[in-house]
Amino acid sequence: MVKALPAILYNNIVPIFIVIGLGYALERRLKIEIKSVSRTIFYALTPCLVFSSLVTSTISGGEFWRIASFEILITLGVALVAWGVARALRFDRAMESAFLLATLFVNAGNYGLSVNQLAFGDEALARAIIYFVVSSLLINTTGVYLASRGKAKSFDALLNVFKVPIVYAVFLAVFVKLINLNVTGSPVFKAVEMVGQGAVPLMLLLLGMQLAKAPLAQGMRTAGLAALIRLAVAPVIAFSLANLWGLTGPTLQACVVEASMPTAVTTAVLAIEFDARPEFVTSVIFLSTLASPITLTLIIALVS
Numbered sequence: 001m002v003k004a005l006p007a008i009l010y011n012n013i014v015p016i017f018i019v020i021g022l023g024y025a026l027e028r029r030l031k032i033e034i035k036s037v038s039r040t041i042f043y044a045l046t047p048c049l050v051f052s053s054l055v056t057s058t059i060s061g062g063e064f065w066r067i068a069s070f071e072i073l074i075t076l077g078v079a080l081v082a083w084g085v086a087r088a089l090r091f092d093r094a095m096e097s098a099f100l101l102a103t104l105f106v107n108a109g110n111y112g113l114s115v116n117q118l119a120f121g122d123e124a125l126a127r128a129i130i131y132f133v134v135s136s137l138l139i140n141t142t143g144v145y146l147a148s149r150g151k152a153k154s155f156d157a158l159l160n161v162f163k164v165p166i167v168y169a170v171f172l173a174v175f176v177k178l179i180n181l182n183v184t185g186s187p188v189f190k191a192v193e194m195v196g197q198g199a200v201p202l203m204l205l206l207l208g209m210q211l212a213k214a215p216l217a218q219g220m221r222t223a224g225l226a227a228l229i230r231l232a233v234a235p236v237i238a239f240s241l242a243n244l245w246g247l248t249g250p251t252l253q254a255c256v257v258e259a260s261m262p263t264a265v266t267t268a269v270l271a272i273e274f275d276a277r278p279e280f281v282t283s284v285i286f287l288s289t290l291a292s293p294i295t296l297t298l299i300i301a302l303v304s
Helices: 002-030 032-057 060-086 093-104 110-122 122-149 155-162 165-178 189-195 200-211 220-245 249-259 265-274 278-302
Strands: none
Touching: 002 110, 002 200, 002 278, 032 122, 032 189, 032 200, 032 265, 060 122, 060 200, 060 220, 060 249, 093 122, 093 220, 093 265, 093 278, 110 155, 110 200, 110 278, 122 249, 122 265, 165 200, 165 220, 189 200, 200 220, 200 265, 200 278, 220 249, 220 265, 220 278, 265 278
């Protein structure tokens, strides 16, 4: 296994970091207005990707719920650890929200889908898309609530959930599947699919742009702790839960690798949108993303 690690790193991780590096260079050179890019992803590209992925998925309902339940439980497990740490360190409400936001939600889309496709092929990718869909729903419900609760009242924060377009994309896709409506040949669906295909590369570029702006001089000890939970604690919980759930083959590979991803770039989008300590969240993204090639290379080797 040790001999295979350099090949895994070179073939499955390096190409992704080349795109991230391009985004980093673009921001350094051109000073791109990141919030406009993040809003384009948040309100257009990601909902289109989620809708088209759900509508075209051929995975059975039983396996879908196994993946979904795995993800929900792994998120709860990490939440208990992160919440315990936040309480022990006596974070205020805003910092507690930012800490949970930075530890609970993984980069299942731009990073996770790419790694699964490169490492394990289309079968794992199909399952990773389901994980991404559920992850997107969690981020854009629970994540929106956490991002906005630091400065909004609880009820107002809950109402923000219903302002997120991806929630409606999921509901619409489920409705289309339930009534067996074939929309894949329509011009509208082709347009939606085309827009969705731009989400992954643009989110990788956005991640690079965010890393270029990461304020590394602030709160690095706390950010490092959050990154440690994300990259070390979460995989341990994921392997334990996968064994309990009896996951095997591509489902095991997709679920464990996705659960072990660094902090989601979408959390930076939410942190910026709702002013939820974006500097701290971006620092966690930076640290967890930079350290992730080491942890993910080992994890890919373990589930291969």
